[in-house]
Structures are given as C-alpha cells and as structure tokens.
Amino acid sequence: MTDASRTPREKPLSPHLQVWRWHITMATSILHRATGCALYVGALIAAAWAIALAQGPDRYAQFKSLLGSIPGKVVMLGLTVSLFYHLANGVRHLVWDTGHGLDVKSANASAVLVLAFAAAATLAVWGIAGMTGAL
Structure with missing residues (x-):
C-alpha cells in the first residue's frame, strides 16, 4: 500500500498578474490583442456600410x-486608434521577427513609439476630417 493521503491537495498557483510587475511591453501586448478584436467589429461595420449602400x-x-x-463618432474614433495602433505594433513585430529590437531598452522604446504613432496618426486623420467638414 501507499502512504499517500486520500484528501485532495490544493493545486499550485502559477505566477500571474499578482506576481509580475506591469510594464509597457506587457500592456502593448494586451492592447495588440484587444485592438485586433476591435478591428473585427470594424470589419462588421464596413460590411454593414456596404449593405446599407446597396439597399x-x-x-x-x-x-x-x-x-x-455622438456614439457613432466615439466608435469610429476607437476604430481609428485601433487601426493605427495595430498597424504600428504589427510593424514592430515584423522588426522583431528579423531579430532586431528584442533587448529591453529597444522593446520599451519601440512600445512608446507605437503608442505615440497611434495617437499622432489618429489626431491627424480626425483633424483633417474636421477641417474638410467630414465630421
């Protein structure tokens, strides 16, 4: 016979967000996934636009x-940010695929650059839309 106890033991906990310190590359990874999901919603809106145009x-x-x-513009603003963020972070991942920019300092700098690009490109597009009367 074995000496093992028949009472169930607690499962060990793996480290998660309670253990790991938040840093910018972790946030950009999560944002990349979230913006990818948001772009699926944008694709549905584009399909609805085409259907409405055909009707x-x-x-x-x-x-x-x-x-x-107002709610429609908020959704479109969110989709614009998502598009530019996902685009810039995708380029960042392509650079990483070549083996460049993987050290901590470069990864953090590229994360800041991606966020800055997304903000600047969104402001530029919405600024131009406002100046041309598209809003």
Whole structure:
C-alpha cells in the first residue's frame, strides 16, 4: 500500500498578474490583442456600410446618421486608434521577427513609439476630417 493521503491537495498557483510587475511591453501586448478584436467589429461595420449602400439612398442615409451621432463618432474614433495602433505594433513585430529590437531598452522604446504613432496618426486623420467638414 501507499502512504499517500486520500484528501485532495490544493493545486499550485502559477505566477500571474499578482506576481509580475506591469510594464509597457506587457500592456502593448494586451492592447495588440484587444485592438485586433476591435478591428473585427470594424470589419462588421464596413460590411454593414456596404449593405446599407446597396439597399439604396434611404437606408444609406440612416446608416450615415447612425455613424454621425455622438456614439457613432466615439466608435469610429476607437476604430481609428485601433487601426493605427495595430498597424504600428504589427510593424514592430515584423522588426522583431528579423531579430532586431528584442533587448529591453529597444522593446520599451519601440512600445512608446507605437503608442505615440497611434495617437499622432489618429489626431491627424480626425483633424483633417474636421477641417474638410467630414465630421
């Protein structure tokens, strides 16, 4: 016979967010996944736009008024940020795939650069849209 106890033992806990200190590369990794999911929503909105366009001017006008509302603009702003962030972080990953920029200092600097690009590109696009009367 064995000397093993028949009472269930607690499972060991693996280190998670309670143990690891948050850092910018961890945040950018999570944001990359989140923006990828948001872009799926954007694809559905683009499909709805095409369907509304195909259904005629009345349905398209309804769709435009929905996207032109405050909640619609907030969603579009979020999709713009998601698009530029995901694009820049994807380029960052391509650079990493070549074996460059993997040290901590370079990875942190590229994370800041990605965030700055996403913010600047979003502001530029929405600024141009505002100046041309598209908003």
